[in-house]
Amino acid sequence: MRKPILLLCSLIIVLTVDAQIKAMVGGTLIDGYGGEPILNSVIIIDGEKIKSVGKIGELPIPAGAEIISTEGMTVMPGLWDMHVHLMINGHADYAYWDKKYPPLLQKVIMPASAEQLLMAGVTSARDLGGPLNESIAVRDAINRGEIPGATMYVSGPFLQHRPYPGTEAFRWGIYGEKDAREKVQKLAKAGVDCIKLIDQDEMTKEEVFAIVDEAHKNKLKVVAHAHRPNEIRIALAAGADNFEHTGLSSAPEYPADIIQALQERTAQMNKGPLFWTPTVQGLYNYEEMRDNPEMLDDPSWHRGLPDSVVNDIRQSLAKPGELPYFQLTPIRKPTLVTKFKQLQKTGVVLLIGTDSGIPMAFHSQTTWNELDIWTRVMGMDAVQVIKAASYWPSVMMGVDGKVGTVSPGKQADIIAVKGNVLKHIALLQNVDIVVKKGKRYK
Numbered sequence: 001m002r003k004p005i006l007l008l009c010s011l012i013i014v015l016t017v018d019a020q021i022k023a024m025v026g027g028t029l030i031d032g033y034g035g036e037p038i039l040n041s042v043i044i045i046d047g048e049k050i051k052s053v054g055k056i057g058e059l060p061i062p063a064g065a066e067i068i069s070t071e072g073m074t075v076m077p078g079l080w081d082m083h084v085h086l087m088i089n090g091h092a093d094y095a096y097w098d099k100k101y102p103p104l105l106q107k108v109i110m111p112a113s114a115e116q117l118l119m120a121g122v123t124s125a126r127d128l129g130g131p132l133n134e135s136i137a138v139r140d141a142i143n144r145g146e147i148p149g150a151t152m153y154v155s156g157p158f159l160q161h162r163p164y165p166g167t168e169a170f171r172w173g174i175y176g177e178k179d180a181r182e183k184v185q186k187l188a189k190a191g192v193d194c195i196k197l198i199d200q201d202e203m204t205k206e207e208v209f210a211i212v213d214e215a216h217k218n219k220l221k222v223v224a225h226a227h228r229p230n231e232i233r234i235a236l237a238a239g240a241d242n243f244e245h246t247g248l249s250s251a252p253e254y255p256a257d258i259i260q261a262l263q264e265r266t267a268q269m270n271k272g273p274l275f276w277t278p279t280v281q282g283l284y285n286y287e288e289m290r291d292n293p294e295m296l297d298d299p300s301w302h303r304g305l306p307d308s309v310v311n312d313i314r315q316s317l318a319k320p321g322e323l324p325y326f327q328l329t330p331i332r333k334p335t336l337v338t339k340f341k342q343l344q345k346t347g348v349v350l351l352i353g354t355d356s357g358i359p360m361a362f363h364s365q366t367t368w369n370e371l372d373i374w375t376r377v378m379g380m381d382a383v384q385v386i387k388a389a390s391y392w393p394s395v396m397m398g399v400d401g402k403v404g405t406v407s408p409g410k411q412a413d414i415i416a417v418k419g420n421v422l423k424h425i426a427l428l429q430n431v432d433i434v435v436k437k438g439k440r441y442k
């Protein structure tokens with residue numbers, strides 16, 4: 001144990017005991033690998049890392065350890081959300097937001113989003129599309145412990161054919177093969193964690209192939225938007241590593257040639273897994289919010305945001321049934337279960353991701369919602385869903401040796417929730433304990 005730090009502020013004495021050794025004791029542990037839960041678990045944390053994992057009566061608790069009781073709780077790895085947008089917070093009008101809020105992004109908006117994720121039990125998240133300097137600055141400030149937030153993996157700007165007017169700060173156009181390589185190099189040099197492609201069906205084949213090739217040369221994986229069939233076809237041919245979303249069109253299922261191409265790709269074991277982040281919660285969340293507007297009053301999404309911004313967002317959502325963003329939802333939603341199951345059969349590794357930040361989808365709420373839909377609607381086993389929100393994302397980001405599961409040697413990113421999460425996964429909407437890098441935040 002470190003020495004207590006005495007802080008004298010006029011007449012107030014604050015006593016902080018920052019125990020080096022912590023023991024989380026009693027709960028049922030789901031370690032993230034997809035195996036059987038461990039009952040009456042004991043997790044010993046030393047500083048930022050997990051030292052050992054065992055059971056009460058078998059694994060001794062070191063004298064002087066700070067005991068965190070997890071009795072009656074489900075204990076599991078901190079969640080990962082593989083598709084978030086820190087720069088937006090649920091406002092309905094992107095054009096308005098992109099014009100008004102750039103000055104607040106780095107100091108207010110993005111940190112608030114990252115903190116909301118953390119307090120929801122999301123200890124790691126991947127931001128797929130944001131302004132470069134701000135994305136890096138917020139990620140690094142969190143890593144240095146200056147501000148609270150999920151550990152961030154960021155793509156910086158989207159790479160696409162042409163930026164939509166007014167979005168040039170976070171959408172970079174690609175003008176030929178040489179430019180494609182230069183833009184990827186610029187992102188790599190700035191220190192991004194992956195490359196995000198969107199609208200790649202509007203680029204030339206040479207441009208898409210150059211982006212993926214240059215990214216791989218720089219040890220960066222490529223995450224590709226997959227709303228249109230041709231986006232999937234071209235990015236798959238170029239060797240993209242991860243696809244996002246489950247198809248915008250009203251087509252009832254994926255075309256046969258795409259399914260076949262995915263099967264051929266996943267059969268090539270030497271290339272490693274092909275990842276897919278279906279991001280289905282947005283469509284379910286929309287109807288939930290529209291029909292139960294009381295949900296909009298949950299203050300969890302206000303955290304870190306000035307009242308003026310909260311009011312602005314609320315104002316934009318005053319008529320949830322009329323939001324242009326969701327007009328296709330009634331057509332898209334009925335096709336999701338079929339497409340989700342088609343993807344599962346191809347052998348792609350599914351990842352939890354939510355598109356949090358899109359209209360009405362708040363960072364404090366989207367991740368548990370995605371897990372809930374995968375189990376309740378898509379019929380997936382809860383242990384596997386949790387694996388898709390912990391172990392697999394860490395593999396995708398190439399950090400599974402360091403973080404992502406509750407096992408010895410890993411970074412201590414651990415959450416605990418009252419009750420049996422495997423039976424009632426929606427319990428995750430109220431995470432009771434959040435530990436990140438060995439530090440308790442909740």
Ligand SMILES: [Zn+2]
Pocket residue numbers: 083085128355
């Ligand atoms: Zn997105």
